[in-house]
Amino acid sequence: xxxxxxxxxxxxxxxxxxxxxxxxxxxxxxxxxxxxxxxxxxxxxxxxxxxxxxxxxxxxxxxxxxxxxxxxxxxxxxxxxxxxxxxxxxxxxxxxxxxxxxxxxxxxxxxxxxxxxxxxxxxxxxxxxxxxxxxxxxxxxxxxxxxxxxxxxxxxxxxxxxxxxxxxxxxxxxxxxxxxxxxxxxxxxxxxxxxxxxxxxxxxxxxxxxxxxxxxxxxxxxxxxxxxxxxxxxxxxxxxxxxxxxxxxxxxxxxxxxxxxxxxxxxxxxxxxxxxxxxxxxxxxxxxxxxxxxxxxxxxxxxxxxxxxxxxxxxxxxxxxxxxxxxxxxxxxxxxxxxxxxxxxxxxxxxxxxxxxxxxxxxxxxxxxxxxxxxxxxxxxxxxxxxxxxxxxxxxxxxxxxxxxxxxxxxxxxxxxxxxxxxxxxxxxxxxxxxxxxxxxxxxxxxxxxxxxxxxxxxxxxxxxxxxxxxxxxxxxxxxxxxxxxxxxxxxxxxxxxxxxxxxxxxxxxxxxxxxxxxxxxxxxxxxxxxxxxxxxxxxxxxxxxxxxxxxxxxxxxxxxxxxx
Numbered sequence: 001x002x003x004x005x006x007x008x009x010x011x012x013x014x015x016x017x018x019x020x021x022x023x024x025x026x027x028x029x030x031x032x033x034x035x036x037x038x039x040x041x042x043x044x045x046x047x048x049x050x051x052x053x054x055x056x057x058x059x060x061x062x063x064x065x066x067x068x069x070x071x072x073x074x075x076x077x078x079x080x081x082x083x084x085x086x087x088x089x090x091x092x093x094x095x096x097x098x099x100x101x102x103x104x105x106x107x108x109x110x111x112x113x114x115x116x117x118x119x120x121x122x123x124x125x126x127x128x129x130x131x132x133x134x135x136x137x138x139x140x141x142x143x144x145x146x147x148x149x150x151x152x153x154x155x156x157x158x159x160x161x162x163x164x165x166x167x168x169x170x171x172x173x174x175x176x177x178x179x180x181x182x183x184x185x186x187x188x189x190x191x192x193x194x195x196x197x198x199x200x201x202x203x204x205x206x207x208x209x210x211x212x213x214x215x216x217x218x219x220x221x222x223x224x225x226x227x228x229x230x231x232x233x234x235x236x237x238x239x240x241x242x243x244x245x246x247x248x249x250x251x252x253x254x255x256x257x258x259x260x261x262x263x264x265x266x267x268x269x270x271x272x273x274x275x276x277x278x279x280x281x282x283x284x285x286x287x288x289x290x291x292x293x294x295x296x297x298x299x300x301x302x303x304x305x306x307x308x309x310x311x312x313x314x315x316x317x318x319x320x321x322x323x324x325x326x327x328x329x330x331x332x333x334x335x336x337x338x339x340x341x342x343x344x345x346x347x348x349x350x351x352x353x354x355x356x357x358x359x360x361x362x363x364x365x366x367x368x369x370x371x372x373x374x375x376x377x378x379x380x381x382x383x384x385x386x387x388x389x390x391x392x393x394x395x396x397x398x399x400x401x402x403x404x405x406x407x408x409x410x411x412x413x414x415x416x417x418x419x420x421x422x423x424x425x426x427x428x429x430x431x432x433x434x435x436x437x438x439x440x441x442x443x444x445x446x447x448x449x450x451x452x453x454x455x456x457x458x459x460x461x462x463x464x465x466x467x468x469x470x471x472x473x474x475x476x477x478x479x480x481x482x483x484x485x486x487x488x489x490x491x492x493x494x495x496x497x498x499x500x501x502x503x504x505x506x507x508x509x510x511x512x513x514x515x516x517x518x519x520x521x522x523x524x525x526x527x528x529x530x531x532x533x534x535x536x537x538x539x540x541x542x543x544x545x546x547x548x549x550x551x552x553x554x555x556x557x558x559x560x561x562x563x564x565x
Contacts, residue, residue, distance in 0.1 A: 005134040005165040006031035012141040022053040026073025028100025031165040048454040052426040054084020059427030060434045073100040075113030086124035090417025094153035103163040117159040126154030134167040151184030152304035188320035196299040204344040206232045207270035212239030213277015217322035220409040235263040239416040242406035256284040258398045261360035268559040275300045277322045280312040290558025372471040372543045376403040387439040392424035392448030395477035398549045400443040422451025446472040456509040468538045506538035517542040
C-alpha cells in the first residue's frame with residue numbers, strides 16, 4: 001500500500017503502541033498533524049510551548065516504563081524543545097522527538113524557520129537522524145524507539161523535512177531491528193559478580209549506594225531483596241529515590257549535597273561500597289579527592305560502560321542491565337551460601353545509629369509562619385505516600401526529596417542532572433495522562449512555576465486534576481541561600497518583588513486557587529485540595545523567607561564537611 005511520509009509516521013507510532021504524543025503544530029509538520037487528526041489510536045496533547053511538550057513526554061516516560069513521544073515543528077519549535085531534550089538526556093529518559101524540517105531542497109539555504117536540528121541537538125541526544133528519503137521513515141522510527149529504550153536510555157531525535165512527509169512509498173514496519181554498531185550489554189560478567197559477592201561478604205563497614213539506574217532498570221524489587229538479605233545500609237541518590245523503600249529501617253535517606261548526615265558519613269567511612277545504577281556525580285560525592293580519604297573498595301554496576309571509573313576509579317566494574325545483575329547477585333548469594341560478618345555489621349550499625357541520633361532533618365517549628373518542610377510532611381501524610389510527586393528545581397525540590405518518603409519507584413519525578421526550572425507542571429501533566437486514576441502533585445516555587453505556567457491552559461483543556469503545591473517564599477530560594485552562605489548576603493536579583501496573585505491567576509485559567517498563610521490552616525487546606533478530585537488546585541503557601549535547606553555540603557567540599565544548621 002502506498003502511503004505518504006506523514007501517514008507512515010502515524011502508522012509507526014501506532015505500531016509502537018504509542019498512546020499520547022505531546023506537541024505543538026507548525027508549517028513543517030502540518031502533513032503529520034493532518035494525519036493525526038484522521039485517527040484516534042494516538043492522542044495528541046496540545047501544549048502551549050514546545051518546552052512543555054518535552055517535559056510532559058518526559059514525565060510520561062518517568063512515571064511509566066514507556067518511551068515518551070513529542071512532535072514539534074522546525075526552527076523555533078526545535079530550539080524551544082532543546083531544554084526539554086537536554087533535561088531528558090541528563091537523566092537518561094527514553095524519548096522519541098519527531099521534528100519538522102524545511103524541504104530537502106531548501107536545507108542549507110537559510111530558509112524560513114530553518115535550523116540545523118542535527119547539529120544543535122547532537123550534544124544532548126543519545127542519537128539523532130535526518131530522514132532524506134520517504135522510504136527510510138519507517139526503519140528510522142523503529143531504530144529511534146529501539147535506541148531510546150535499550151541500554152542506557154535517552155532521547156532520540158528524528159528530523160523529517162516537509163517534502164519527505166508528503167512523498168509516497170510502500171509502508172513496511174520492521175518487526176525487529178539490528179544495529180551492528182549498537183549492542184548494549186545485558187548480562188554482567190559471572191567472574192566479576194562472584195568477586196563482588198566475596199568482597200561484600202568480607203566487608204566490615206559495607207554500604208549500598210543506588211541511583212536512577214535502579215528506577216530506569218525496573219529493578220527496585222531485586223534491589224530490595226538483596227539489601228534485606230544482606231542487612232546492609234542503603235542510600236539513594238536524588239534520582240534513585242523509591243528504588244529502596246524510604247520507610248525501611250535499613251534506608252539512611254538520600255545522600256549528597258543535601259543528603260542526611262548518616263548517609264553521607266556512612267558513604268565516606270565504609271570499607272566496601274556497592275554502587276548500582278549511579279554515576280558518582282559532583283552533587284553526590286563532592287570533590288573526588290576528598291572521597292578517597294579513607295580508601296575503600298568500590299564495586300560499580302552500570303549498563304553504561306562509559307560511566308564506570310569516569311569520576312571515581314573503581315575496583316570491580318560490572319557492565320550489564322541492573323535488573324539482570326541484581327538477579328544474579330541474589331541467586332549466587334544463596335547458591336554459594338555467602339554470609340555477612342555479623343559482629344562487624346552489628347558494630348557498623350551502632351555507629352550509623354549514633355550518626356542518626358543527630359536527627360539532621362529536624363527543624364524549628366513555628367506557630368506564626370509556615371515552614372516549608374511542614375507542608376511537605378503534611379502532603380506525605382494526607383496522600384499516604386502514594387502520590388506521584390513532580391517538582392521544579394530549588395529549595396522546594398530538596399525539601400520534597402528529604403521529607404516525602406518514597407516507598408515505590410517512579411513516584412518521584414524531577415530534573416536532577418540538568419536542574420530545569422519549569423519542569424514540574426508539564427511533567428505532572430505527562431504523569432497524570434499516563435496514570436489517569438492516580439493522585440499527581442507538583443511541588444514548586446513561585447519562581448519555577450512561572451517558567452511554564454502557560455501549561456495551566458493545557459491542564460484546563462484536557463481536564464487534568466493536578467495539585468500544585470507552591471512553597472512561596474518570594475525569593476529564588478536556592479539562589480538566595482547560596483548568596484547568604486557564600487556572597488555576603490548580597491541578594492542580587494533573587495528577590496521576586498513583582499509576583500502575580502496566584503489564586504486569581506489560577507482562577508483566570510479556570511482552576512481553583514487557595515492561598516494559605518497560617519501554619520494552623522495547612523492541614524485543612526491540603527485536605528480540601530485533595531478532596532477536589534476532578535479539579536486542578538493551585539495552593540499558594542506563604543512560607544518562611546529565611547528558611548534554608550540543611551544539611552548542605554558547599555561546592556568542592558567532601559561528604560564529611562556538611563553544614564548542619
